[in-house]
Amino acid sequence: MPYHQSRRSQPPSISQTTLLLLSLFSPTSSQKTNSKRGLASLGSTHTSDNSLLGSPSSPLFWYYNWSPYPLNAPSQTAITALEFVPLIHGIYGAEDSQTSTAINSLPSTSKHLLSFNEPDGTTDSGGSSIEPEDAARAYIEHIVPYRTSNRKWLISHPSVTGSPRGLEWLRQFNESCWEIDEENGCPTDFIAAHWYGAYDGLTGWLSQLDEYYKNGTASEQDLKIWITELALPQQSEQETVNMMNVTLPYLDELDYVERYAWFGDFRRKDADEWAGDNVAMFDDDGGLTALGALYLGGEANGFEEGQEGKGEGAASSVKVNTGMMASVFAGAVVMVNWL
Numbered sequence: 048m049p050y051h052q053s054r055r056s057q058p059p060s061i062s063q064t065t066l067l068l069l070s071l072f073s074p075t076s077s078q079k080t081n082s083k084r085g086l087a088s089l090g091s092t093h094t095s096d097n098s099l100l101g102s103p104s105s106p107l108f109w110y111y112n113w114s115p116y117p118l119n120a121p122s123q124t125a126i127t128a129l130e131f132v133p134l135i136h137g138i139y140g141a142e143d144s145q146t147s148t149a150i151n152s153l154p155s156t157s158k159h160l161l162s163f164n165e166p167d168g169t170t171d172s173g174g175s176s177i178e179p180e181d182a183a184r185a186y187i188e189h190i191v192p193y194r195t196s197n198r199k200w201l202i203s204h205p206s207v208t209g210s211p212r213g214l215e216w217l218r219q220f221n222e223s224c225w226e227i228d229e230e231n232g233c234p235t236d237f238i239a240a241h242w243y244g245a246y247d248g249l250t251g252w253l254s255q256l257d258e259y260y261k262n263g264t265a266s267e268q269d270l271k272i273w274i275t276e277l278a279l280p281q282q283s284e285q286e287t288v289n290m291m292n293v294t295l296p297y298l299d300e301l302d303y304v305e306r307y308a309w310f311g312d313f314r315r316k317d318a319d320e321w322a323g324d325n326v327a328m329f330d331d332d333g334g335l336t337a338l339g340a341l342y343l344g345g346e347a348n349g350f351e352e353g354q355e356g357k358g359e360g361a362a363s364s365v366k367v368n369t370g371m372m373a374s375v376f377a378g379a380v381v382m383v384n385w386l
């Protein structure tokens with residue numbers, strides 16, 4: 048039986064109840080205290096959308112944008128108030144001295160560092176396409192030192208695609224790690240996972256990953272998983288809402304899941320083409336979709352479908368799609384540090 052079914056039927060623990068009471072009795076305490084929820088930002092410049100996502104009553108408390116450079120446009124101020132999690136996308140970025148300069152100048156609220164994005168995936172779908180041996184070498188040379196630096200960054204292993212190919216890549220990566228460094232392998236502080244698909248598949252993928260790491264890691268290290276990309280692609284609006292509606296409480300209660308982020312922050316018309324319009328949290332005019340309202344915690348937090356945030360809905364008319372992400376990642380000169 049899947050791990051989640053037995054867990055979900057359990058009553059909330061005392062500490063969860065206590066936290067709930069605390070949040071009920073102190074209206075000024077934010078919704079963020081007991082939250083795992085964050086934002087995978089493709090850099091939306093809609094001030095009004097960002098003001099909702101980053102508002103005090105929103106449960107989102109962290110964000111990342113697949114790069115070591117935080118957002119910085121005036122339209123993004125509400126998001127930049129959240130905890131930023133830098134990501135080193137691939138080997139070029141790892142080798143670039145500007146990357147470490149950027150990461151080390153982040154505010155002290157940033158403590159976690161994500162490493163290579165979908166190394167088992169191709170660059171045209173936003174992956175970094177790295178052979179496990181090459182990734183192991185670069186990880187040991189460039190990522191592990193952040194862990195032992197003054198700031199003692201908490202680092203993640205590369206985040207693979209949610210697939211058998213991903214798990215196989217991790218096994219080969221681990222083998223190479225121990226070949227290169229017989230004493231330490233590739234140490235990690237947490238695991239980053241991706242999932243595009245239905246709820247049942249998600250529960251299966253997470254328990255497989257958790258088992259893989261529990262099998263192979265010293266028992267005193269209790270590794271937690273972050274799902275940094277999560278969506279149900281290409282399904283109807285209702286099915287997408289239903290999937291999110293069972294997924295959020297499941298992830299909130301699952302002990303070995305520490306954080307998660309829905310993909311992504313776009314409006315329906317700007318949605319990633321591969322994921323489809325129904326993963327969007329905003330409609331074309333900047334009103335919350337049912338899905339967006341649900342992700343922000345719904346009525347309990349004061350969010351409802353159709354609600355628009357304050358500030359300009361300044362539209363970027365650029366259609367975001369995986370092809371465009373790929374061309375960004377593949378090396379427009381200004382963005383070369385992302386790689």
Ligand SMILES: *[C@@H]1O[C@H](CO)[C@@H](O)[C@H](O)[C@H]1NC(C)=O
Pocket residue numbers: 255256258259262
């Ligand atoms: C974990 O170990 C068990 C027992 O050796 C094995 O059957 C299982 O396949 C392993 N799981 C993973 C995901 O590697």
Ligand SMILES: *[C@@H]1O[C@H](CO)[C@@H](O)[C@H](O)[C@H]1NC(C)=O
Pocket residue numbers: 221222225232259260262263264
């Ligand atoms: C990685 O490989 C080492 C050395 O073979 C092994 O002891 C360990 O269990 C593996 N770790 C994982 C997570 O599979």
Ligand SMILES: *[C@@H]1O[C@H](CO)[C@@H](O)[C@H](O)[C@H]1NC(C)=O
Pocket residue numbers: 288289292337341
């Ligand atoms: C989510 O599920 C709950 C419990 O099953 C239900 O009451 C609620 O209406 C659902 N919310 C949405 C937005 O579908």
